[in-house]
Amino acid sequence: MSVMGKALFVDLSNKKTKEEKVEREIYRKFLAGDGLGAYYMNKLLDGKEDPFGPSNVLIVAPGLLVGSSIPTCGKTVFFAKSPLTEGWGEGVFGGSFGLALKQAGYDALIIRGKSREPSYLLIDDGSPEIKSAEHLWSKSTRETADILKKDEGKDFSIACIGLGGENLVRYAIIDCDDRQAGRGGLGAVMGSKKLKAIAVRGTKDIEVTDPEKVLRLTMEWYKKLVESQAYRDDTLYGTGEFLEWMNRERGTFPTRNWREGVFKERKEIDPYYWVPRYSIKNLACIQCVKPCGKAFVIKEGKYRDTKLDGVEYETLFALGGNCGNPSIEAVAKANELCDLYGLDTISTGGCIGFAMDLYENGILTKKDTGGIELKFGNSEAVVKLVELIAKREGIGDVLAEGVKRAAKIIGKGAERYAVHVRGMEPPAYDVRGIKGMALAFMTSPRGACHLRSGAYALELTGKFWKYEGVDRLSSKNKGKEIADMENFMAVYDCLGACKFSRSLFLLDGFSDILEAVIGERYTEDDLLKIGERICNLKHLFNLKCGWKKEDVKLPPKMRIPIPEGASKGSFVSEKEEKEMLLDYFKARGWEEDGKIPREKLEELGIAEFFDH
């Protein structure tokens, strides 16, 4: 059984820790990872909590298959009530931290309370200890990890925050050995608890039911994976390989704060340009056979000695195209700073692009920006703004709140330029030309998100799994599609499976795997039911946090037709928006106002969490 059967509770206020057995029945209903998080978030929070208060929790749970050797299944999830959306918050990451936690004996770590002084949590094979982090405070993520590895041992995995989290930037990330739990400001929750880092070492064996079968399946799957179509390009060019196609073939690469869907100045940020020039090495997550990651190094010039794992597709958009920034070196430098300060690159780029749009429209002036000529394409300004946001200096202090709050603070009609859904800055999919994704942005429990449904691949190519002939420019029949995909993807986050493997494993690939790993066979339908259960549980959490249907809307820019390129003329009307949302509620069996009827929760066996 590749779960450890235990959760570790740590209360930073009173420095008490306790272990709790997780019953087999819980795993059966929720698997692990995402499911275990959804269970505990609902069990422990009533939704009224201040995200920065001691009553908010920070949870981390490795996927069920973490440690099993099944390729690409090494993902782990952080959870908390999000300070960006004030609702469901989660961030999936691929570092070794989750494996270490599991080897230390835990399927979930649940942190509550608030430390008075900067502290870090040390877990050495199951002996939790809260230690002073005075010497680490204000250090970068890289410095923090280096110091902790030096002090505690280099076989520790480190999750930590940078200045962003300390300064409660609402989209601060948690760095996990150079991978990031990225969205929704979970790093700021950690900062609010004065928790600088979590260092974990584990040496326990992770047992599986039928080890020989797991070995055989491991071999079978890694052959399938490495022979798959997507493998080759990703290995060489990483996720950015997608960029040129999104620009040229689909015209849905959001550019200059979503003014355009094609970034004409994209030459340098295309990995076909920069990989041969700057990438010195492939990098892979733990338990992965496909190295999407690229060790990016700038050896000379203004940004000399820049070193990072990147640049990912989303960041090429956020700090590149969305800011009209054509310089790959500036994108890489800004990306490195985001990593060191601990900021979400998507939201950071969203905020900078938003500020540039305001500047060009006269809503912000040099007086507001401290003299910075904040025009689209000002590469140096992008780099500078990252620093100001992390330090909460000048305009950076406003932008650190995210575009939704920043627009309110700035006023003067700034809201027209604020691109977000439920407070979350969206990733690199211009949904005016990918209408199913417009719906997915609205229904994602954590706000505008591409990965809760992963429907972009289906929408952009027209087929995936049981769907084919999908028309991305139509808003018809999207409700069931997105609900199905959300259920599908929730299973991936329970198992710790990388979503880039979704076209290979699909769901039925896991039937044999789960039988070998945990001794129980799940059909595709069984898994989808679990996915549905978890999606409902996340929505239930949002309802408890005050989710209202009227808050679920696309930003004003989605009404303006895409001006050029392959999706020229496409936009999402208010009518389409409303119809899609209703269609989704119907597909989910929810009420017209988005509430979940008690019968649905009973059907899913989660009525115990019902309180509305």
Place this chain on the structure above:
Amino acid sequence: MSVMGKALFVDLSNKKTKEEKVEREIYRKFLAGDGLGAYYMNKLLDGKEDPFGPSNVLIVAPGLLVGSSIPTCGKTVFFAKSPLTEGWGEGVFGGSFGLALKQAGYDALIIRGKSREPSYLLIDDGSPEIKSAEHLWSKSTRETADILKKDEGKDFSIACIGLGGENLVRYAIIDCDDRQAGRGGLGAVMGSKKLKAIAVRGTKDIEVTDPEKVLRLTMEWYKKLVESQAYRDDTLYGTGEFLEWMNRERGTFPTRNWREGVFKERKEIDPYYWVPRYSIKNLACIQCVKPCGKAFVIKEGKYRDTKLDGVEYETLFALGGNCGNPSIEAVAKANELCDLYGLDTISTGGCIGFAMDLYENGILTKKDTGGIELKFGNSEAVVKLVELIAKREGIGDVLAEGVKRAAKIIGKGAERYAVHVRGMEPPAYDVRGIKGMALAFMTSPRGACHLRSGAYALELTGKFWKYEGVDRLSSKNKGKEIADMENFMAVYDCLGACKFSRSLFLLDGFSDILEAVIGERYTEDDLLKIGERICNLKHLFNLKCGWKKEDVKLPPKMRIPIPEGASKGSFVSEKEEKEMLLDYFKARGWEEDGKIPREKLEELGIAEFFDH
């Protein structure tokens, strides 16, 4: 314990089969794969056997780590007395055949005798059966495998021969699900036994001592592998990625039957040219996370519908540069024909280049070639010659004997153009500029070979493992280097580890792995001792076959300086050749005539095989 503890003996003459227990002590001394082969070859043969007679054996043994999930360790070895060298013959391959054999219950399959009629051997989870192959005779390898999978079940792994093996071409290969046991004519041994194919299905678990540790090590190693330097290029361009560097940086790419060390017309055969145009998919061996293989398809033109797994670096040389053939389509077509007829591409290209050299020098004429204008660069002639060799028609019948015998048959001074060592046509390393490899060609137990020592990487880059500052243009101090590398590589062939992983695992990487897999810890020194034991055992076999020091010599062309490029002027003198060989014998602790003293065999615990 990831070995099955049994060998299966099949006698084709009397159709009897028997199983034999392999004692734990045998595994301790020889591991499996290459070691088990060396043990049985010496135990069962006295070296006087006619390679094509019923007393020759055909052995196949999967590496120790096959089936363990340790990445890249899925290799298996065929053995027989070679009809090309009349000495030690072995061919390592990466197909799923070895895994199937192991899952059927066997660490070695040993075939003796000779069938009267065409037959195939069916092993279905340990129930061997000899069946008629009348309907398969003269079929291509692809057709044979397809028919057997259709008749017996698609989960059977197939090792089979084509027309080359049937016609006793002395360098016929055994095709193993599109991977090839390539060198030394083991396919012809199979043909001489009238054994068209071996079909194996296995469903048994392969047990390991500590499955959880194996799972963890599997994950650790696949991360290291996919992040390694060599990984990225190989994944995209395959082994041919090496070609441009060998031409430009080292000038040691043998060209036009070893006239030159740089192939100027190489544009098309460079994978940077052909991968984007012809390769539709990556292909990987079983148990491998690095897809070196490329599915190559020609969709239109003269060679339309050509489909193969390739083209490998060695073949780009053999059927490309060595024949002065600049056409990638002709190289690919000739490669496909070699695969379908079951011919070793290296020896085939060696023989064709040799014939072209003779033609250009007037030793062969149009009368001999049946009207073919056999000049270097005649792409169509290369394709045609492959067919003639497989069918043993016209000049092809002579070339089917290999360059050594063909030169004797042709006479007229042809021997000056015959490039071979001990009868084996060499691979793509112009050893005039890689002197350690010149020695390695001489000392390899199977004749001119790059893989028994793998020293090309060390020689060409100057460093590997414990060696650094190695000078490829010097013949000094090569004896110990080559002996060390041969011992090192023999360990890889015992374990089934792919040699392309050698810079990662080195030897000490296997200490933990072997402890987890078989419950015994071996240090680097322990493993090197096993490697040495096996190298001595192979040489002992050659001695029994009549190996003589005076037969071990480089071809006359090695005395002619490389005319151009980065290695211009370099050659191997007779003095260097002799000194290197003596230096090697000394490093091995052998006598000056190359015999092994009894004390050495006693020291290695293999004196029982001593008979000279």
